[in-house]
Amino acid sequence: MTEKARMSSEERKAVIIRAAKPLFAEKGFNGTSIRDIAREAGVSEALLYRHFPSKEAMYREILAYTGRLSSVALEGIRDLEPGTETLVLLIYTLFQVILFESPGLEDEQKHHERLLFYSLLEEDSYARMVFKKMFDSFHAMLEESVTKAIKNGDLAKLTVSLENRFWFAHHLAMALNLCHLSDKPVFSYAGAKRDLVEEALLFTFRGIGLTEGAIRKYYKSEALRARMNAIFKKE
């Protein structure tokens, strides 16, 4: 915690943001005071106002900064060959990214999630941005893969629209995540978290209309995990 006495503006700003983010994530905007942030960052309150015009501006900037990081995690998908296999991988990856920390981001992830949920309750602009980015980075690949999967007979032609299939998958992951914010999950689920996610994935694959055959063929979580890791190893 002993940092340089004097830093460049950029360095100091980064220090402040790093200190403030977990506080905002944990207790929300109204539950976090300038004093708390200053103490945690190891600087005077006045210095915060050298770098941010107000508490609110600071909060917004932290959200913007956090959002930029979060969207990177999914972009590895783009280069894959569209098809049933990629569709399965895509949804698998979605669940992994939401429900387990991406390597290297650790509790960065936890903060992101909590900020996201606070955003849904208090000012939805952040959530809107995050979801839009997420969708944009998935959409093209999703569309092509779904079309191919239907052509292959792997996916039922549902009345459910393409986007909504995707969002339902996302929602289930998000809700599971929301219920695992505290150490002890809020529900009396059967089994451990890892098994639970396996079950939720199965539920989702059926839900979007994958045939039993396709699920058996393509959903093998060890293989998927290996592929996912390979794709995202670059970063």
Add this chain to the structure above:
Amino acid sequence: MTEKARMSSEERKAVIIRAAKPLFAEKGFNGTSIRDIAREAGVSEALLYRHFPSKEAMYREILAYTGRLSSVALEGIRDLEPGTETLVLLIYTLFQVILFESPGLEDEQKHHERLLFYSLLEEDSYARMVFKKMFDSFHAMLEESVTKAIKNGDLAKLTVSLENRFWFAHHLAMALNLCHLSDKPVFSYAGAKRDLVEEALLFTFRGIGLTEGAIRKYYKSEALRARMNAIFKKE
């Protein structure tokens, strides 16, 4: 808004709770001040302290009071005949109760939801209570209905446990709800909310493993709506 000048302790307490609940629901515990509540209730701040020892105690009492109301809504299920049809009705009802106001509760419902989400972020005891009650009022009927549905060939024997099937259904409804807190939903869903819920129900029925035949046979939303209304008309 012009109330009696002087009320019994009980009446006044109820007035205060009615005034405070929407404020806490909208802006959270830390975003709501004693002054706000006093103004909204049309009384002095001092009077709040005649009825509640502290702001926090008041908040807790409001949660307890709200939780008592919310659990009533689902108990009509108990008297039904277990089976596939009841299973479908049960999940349909779950979605309706979570996603649309139960008649007579109107925005009471909206407050309940927001308090619930705040609880998941800040102190999960309220959420724990609500979910436990919900589960307890469903569990027996769920178990019997699932067993019968499997015996009838309507439901696939999945590796997914009974409880988790139920929670996944619940989670999807909850997440949809979370994304509809503001007037304009946070996602770019295809279609209106009502259609969206229809699609989510289909997704869920597939997800828990209902056969296509059973879905076609039992999931007719007009009929379900009529039955649901009949069951819950009593209150």
Add this chain to the structure above:
DNA sequence: ATATTATGTAAGTAAACGTTTACTTATTAA
């Protein structure tokens, strides 16, 4: 060397916070 610029803070500010005190009024019981 020195003026300039930018990083930093100690010590404030007014306003808002949750809470309490001291007091007034209406209702009830003897």
Add this chain to the structure above:
DNA sequence: TTAATAAGTAAACGTTTACTTACATAATAT
């Protein structure tokens, strides 16, 4: 009628809030 009780408040309590001011110190450019 009156004493006791309970509902109600105005005005303050000490503290915390977000934010400023006035001044110091370190780095950089001239």
